[in-house]
Amino acid sequence: MMNNKTADFDEYYREFAKKLYALAFKMVNNQHDAMDIVQESFVKAYQNWDKFRGDAAVSTWLYKITLNLSYDFLNRRGRVSILPVTKDFEDRRIRGGEKEIMKSDMIDIIKKEVDSLTPKQKSIFIMKSYDELTYKEIAKIMNSRVGTIKASYFQIVQKIKKSVGTKIPPYPPLSKGGLRGDLEKG
């Protein structure tokens, strides 16, 4: 029979493993390394589950462990490798028209810009842009201040926008879905 520890833990694993994998993947740019980081994060979590249940938000704790392991990994590896262009990505370029190519170029530039960020900047950008965590949540995960996270995120996004703007100006509007606060949705 499944005990409470196991049931709780299973639930968190199912809810967060894929999210944390996406975070780790974007941090280290390697599928197998990201999978190892997530597994190691959950091993640490499982072994200390009783100590932390009911204390800080479990999600904060899980994000923190995964980020620390990602930082450790990047320190050990010494540098961040650029994610190779995938087959699907290439196929989309071949199939698509001018707009599609422009969009692919933009994605490629963004990918390189994100890769060039420091590990901490990268983690702020990933948690805000992909996981849609609030500045407050990110500040808690990173033991930082809300104002610092907010200012860093702005600088990162501004830098990426400038880079995109100088390399492929002007560009047509892309999909407007998916972001919080979409003006046109009112």
Place this chain on the structure above:
Amino acid sequence: MKCKEHEERIVDYLAGELSAAERERMEAHIKICGECTKALEEYRNVLSAAKEIEIPVPSEDYWTAGLEEVKNYRPSGRFILKPVILIAGLVLAVSFFASRISNDGREKTAGVKNNYTLVLHRLPYTEDALLDNIEYVDDASAGEVLNVLFENGNVPYTSVSYIYE
């Protein structure tokens, strides 16, 4: 852009970080400011494109097996002692080495014992300290050792790890 004071707010707006009143003010401003409308569109394009970066996703089977693997994980060391004996040995080793550690360091290698090295971390026992140093807690057995130590108030260390030879 000239509307510099609005640029940061545009990013906050797209990030869903403005209050209802701030959001209303921003939307009213955008209606009358061509420069901010253009900036909003550019930021939105960049952030939408960023979301389209593809990542390879492991199969569902991987995650199912991964969960079991996590719960059944055992360190790859060469311990042959039964867990109870191992824990008792660790407690003794920690007590022995703790007395030889100076008080000014936060972390000391306590010493080498048979096929493992004990590392003690002297930190205040707070949730934040544990969160900061969780990476040092390597094994369930170490956690059990710590519980014994805390209960008895023996040593001022809050985490212990041991490195397998």
